[in-house]
Amino acid sequence: MGETLKSNLPPAYDPKQAEAKWYKYWIEGKFFEAGKDQEKEPFTIVIPPPNVTGKLHIGHALNMTLQDILTRFKRMKGYDTLWLPGMDHAGIATQARVEAKLREQGLSRHDLGREKFLEDVWKWKDEYAANIADQWRKMGLGLDYSRERFTFDEGFSDAVKEVFVRLYEKGLIYRGKYIINWDPKARTALSDIEVIHKEVKGALYHLKYPLTDGSGFIRVATTRPETMLGDVAVAVHPEDERYQDLIGKTVILPLVEREIPIIADEYVDPEFGSGAVKITPAHDPNDFEMGNRHQLPQILVMNEDGQMNELAGKYQGMDRFECRKQIVKDLEADGFLIEIEEHVHSVGHSERTGVVVEPYLSTQWFVAMKPLAERAIDAQKSGKGVRFVPDRFEKIYLHWIENVRDWCISRQLWWGHRIPAWYCDTCGEMTVARTAPQACSHCQGEKLRQDEDVLDTWFSSALWPFSTLGWPEQTADLKRYFPTDVLVTGYDIIYFWVARMIFTALEFTDEIPFRDVLLTGLVRDAEGRKMSKSLGNGVDPMDVIDQYGADAMRYMLSTGCTPGNDQRFRYERVEAARNFANKIWNASRFALMHLEGVSAEELELKGPFSIADKWILHRLNETVKDATRLLERYDFGEVGRVIYNFIWDELCDWYIEFAKLPLYGEDHEAKRVTRAVLNYVLDQSLRLLHPMMPFITEEIWQHLPVEGESITIAAWPEANEVFEAPEAVREMQVLIETIRAVRNIRAEMEVAPKHQVELLVRPDEDTVQVIERNEAAIKRLCGVNRLIVDPDLRRPDKSMTAVVTGAELFLPLAGLVDIEQTVKRLEAELKKLNAEVERVEKKLSNPGFVAKAPDHVVEAERQKGEEYREKREKVLARIQEIKG
CATH class of the missing domain: 1.10.287.380 (Valyl-tRNA synthetase, C-terminal domain)
Known part of the structure; x- marks a missing residue:
């Protein structure tokens, strides 16, 4: 029992005061720390680690609120619950932010050097990690901070090296020259899923490539004329009748005047353009494959920053798009341009910097994905894989892993896990090792250089569910809490993260990393638009908390979502949630007024119970069963609706109304029973609501005459068969409908509350006794001074009518209103x-x-x-x- 029990609740709830007080109390009480009772069944969620690039957005708030609801629920259900927190170093995203900050000072990372630059990034990380941790506290998240991890901490780095070396030794990590997605602004490689494809209005340039023998020309079409400087062939389909006599001949490459062959390859689509395509192996992934098949040279005509290099001849030093314009002018001037056709096509853009991605020939590190994918596919199709909620996302996941391409994992950055490979200056060979070798493993030379590149940030975060628990060491936490139970994340990172965690967990632990994957949608603005800086329609969760309180924001977000679907953020719904909190507060103040000074013996829950008592206890049973079932299946919106309807409509609006009759009456035994029921139902209601609205429920619960240190570790309610009373539910339905109908008529007729009215009831056979038994309640709650109950009653003239379950009601207007x-x-x-x-x-x-x-x-x-x-x-x- 909390020490604040001594006083009643103040007139108004103050979220700021309550939130700071109770979060401190929870942390000091170590209520969120797992592992205290090894007899309990474990339940584990690892937090999707937010990037240390800035502050949390409203999507984070939704995701983390749902995790908090699940872990609070399971903790109350008696599980040894671990919700493990942590953050991601976020490679390219964090480095881009720090470099942008340096540019404001007129500096680059190269001015600082690698060591000094990384010192600056660590300072950034410390500052923004502290901000995120503060935001976690403000949202009321029940995290086990004693186990907090970072994707760049020492133990995590050991796990990353271990995975890299093992995959390399199995031949699943390799290094080679391939066409990769290149970000010329960040100057780094990108994986396929870090590229966003946008429909762009471009042009298809139709060009003449003159035949060397002077007999004419072949027509080719391209969307990227600047790459023609690296052309090494023209290709046609081997069965295209138009070009049979040209296969094997050569053409002169316009502007460059290099002789290149005409080759035949089945990859060429005879229906596209002229049916003849230029081949540039260093600048196009399909051309790269064709070039390998035909043993063609690879001519790279562009630098890493998107400028043309020395192999571009007179265009050297030009930006790639400026070069395109100049080449088109020169082709036209020299008579090589046939026509320019408008062409809408899909163009890849960097997810991080927004620039157009360049297909680029580069030496990179790759993970061979097919062998890893096969195991994940087998697990999923055999029923031993993860369960997706909603299940429609399983097809999306399977489609991707069945068509997965090798993963480019090297990044040309300084912030990240350095690739554990060393090159020998003596013999030129490479050594891959877990720790820095003292000598070359091939020639024993001591002049070794570590690979300059770092690993894609998703490579390390793919290990998150098991490396956070101590892997590769076989720790007690790993044994107890892995596999984890639920992953809560956005549907937009199934490929980036979810699939890769499944691959790595199966490969290194022989287990799936989580049993369920609960996928959330996006939080959009009130008009359904995606939130973005350009639209200026983003919502800062901290602003919402400052204005309405954390509970209101949490309740609005969790009840507005259905798994896998987007939701709209509306301030009216946050206000409605705050109103709900105020309703609970006021009802609790009323209850506590009548519970002050009452002994534990007096609060023992025993009859005789009134109809209202039986009804509310029965409805509590049903609400407990519904809320538990719905939470188990992640139906948060319905959970919120069920609890809201019970607390607002049934407890606050109806039971408390009925409770006032005995509480303000003279029957002491009826008073005792009502207080006991009120205390019990309020206690149980607060427990049901606690996972969604933790602060206000703790504040009220600490004032109640109940046992326990905190509601966070109070037992989750269970239905009690003793309270099953379906007959009381029917009786209360008649009473509620009757009272509501009379009140509605009075309101419509604008009858003043103090004005007593006459009520005539024509009941059916089953309802007569219900009305008669509850005559006092009907009179008191309807403002009725005369009640007539008669099954043979005829409707009086000039009267208002209403039909309720089992009866007709009549209110004579004579003397009631001026008709x-x-x-x-x-x-x-x-x-x-x-x-x-x-x-x-x-x-x-x-x-x-x-x-x-x-x-x-x-x-x-x-x-x-x-x-x-x-x-x-x-x-x-x-x-x-x-x-x-």
Whole structure:
């Protein structure tokens, strides 16, 4: 029990004060640290490590909130729960940020040198890692900080080297010259999935390549004229009848005047362009493969920064796109340009820098993926693989791994895991080792240079689920917590990360790394657009927390998502979540007012129970069963809806209303029972809500007369068969419908709360006793001074009616309202509603408005129209009813 029990809750909930206080209490109490009880069944989630490149965005907030909900739930369920935190060094992304900062000072990394530059990056990492950790705290994340890891810490680096060496020794890592994706701005290689393809309006340039024998020319088409400087052949399909007599001849390469052959290859598509293509093995992946088949030379005419090199002749020093313009001018001037055709095609762009990626011949390190993929495919198809939620993503995953290409893992950066390969200056051979060798393994020479490149950041993060637990050492944590239970991540990194973790875990541990993969969607803005800096529509989760509190943000994000689907961020929904928190707070203040000074003996949960008591305990049972089932299947939106409906509608709006009757009455035993039920239901409700809204639930729970240090380690509610009371549910349904119907009529007729009314009820056979048993409650909660219950009752003239389960209700209007004035008021309201309906219909029938207005604006007008029509029908019905 918390030490704050002594005082009642203040009038208003203060999120800032509560959040700082309780997070400190949780951390000092070590409630999130795993491994305290080895008898408990373990449950493990490793956090998808955020990059140390900046602050967390709203997508991180969603992802981490869902993980926190699952781990808090499992901890309360009695599991030894580990939620392991950590961060990613993020190679190219972090280096790009630090280099940008240096450019502002007029410096480059080369001015500083590798060692000094890396010192600057480590300072950056320390600063931004501290920021991220602070954001974790503000969101209320129940992380085990005693096990926090970083993808560049010492143990992790050992794991990376171990994996590299083992794969190299198996022949699954190799070094070779290949066409790779090259980022000329970052000056580094990229893997295929770090390239974003965009549809671009470009041009197809049709050129004449003159035959050497002077008999004419062959027509070729290209989208990248600047690469023609590295052409080594023209290729046609071997069965293309147009070119049969040209195969084996040569042409003169325009502008360069080099003689190159015409070759035949089945790869050429006779239907594309002229059916003849230029071959540039150093600048195109397909040409590279064709060049190898025909033993053609590889002429690289571009530098790493995208400028043309000395092999480009007079174009040396030009930027690649400036060179393209100049070459087109020169081709036209020399009569080699036939035509320029508009051409929309897919162009790769660097995910990190945004520049157009250059297919580039380079010596790089690769992982041979096919053997690794085969094992993952076998596991998935045999039912021993991971379970994707939602399951439609399994097909996407399988399609990718079945068609996987070798992975380029070397990066021309300084920030990252240095490739553990050393080159001997004496014999030129290479040594791959876990630690720096003292001598060459081939000639024993001592002049060794380590490879300058680093590994792709995804290479190290692919080891995250098991290396964070101590692998390659067989640690106690690895044995206990691996494989992990759930990975919660975005569907957009299935290829980048999820698949690679599965490959490496199977290869090095013989296990899948996690049993379930829960995939979240993107958090979009209110209009459904992707959040971006260019649109200026991003949402900072810390701003949301400052304004509304962490609980409101967490509840809004978690209840707005369904696995695998995007959601829209709307501030109205955050406000609604804050209102929910305030509702709980006010209901708890009411309860605590009546629980003050009550002994534990008095709070023992025993009858005699009223109908309302039986009903709320039965509904609590159903809510516990539903919430547990829904959480187990990751249906967070439905969990939130079930708990919200129970707490707001049933506990706050109805049970507390019914509880006021005994609490303010003279029957001491009824008071005792009501207090006990109220305390129990509130305690259990707070536990159900705790994983979603941890701060406010802890604050209230610490004031309740319950046992325990913290709600974080309180037991998750379980349904109690003793409280099953379906007959009470039916009885309460009749009462709630009756009270709601009378209150609605009073509101529509604008009858003042203090004005007592007469209520006539015509019940069916099964409902007579229900109404009679609860006469006092109906009178008190409906403002009724005279209640008549008669199965043979006839409807009085000039009365309002309502139909509820098992009965008809009549409220005579005589003496209740001025009928004439009421009809006038309703007719005036009807006139306004007619005008609104007409306005909306006119707007929606205007093609200009529907075509030009944003979709959400048009939809809002449609909804307004529906609401106005619905209100109009109700008002019309009331007018007809009053007039009789």
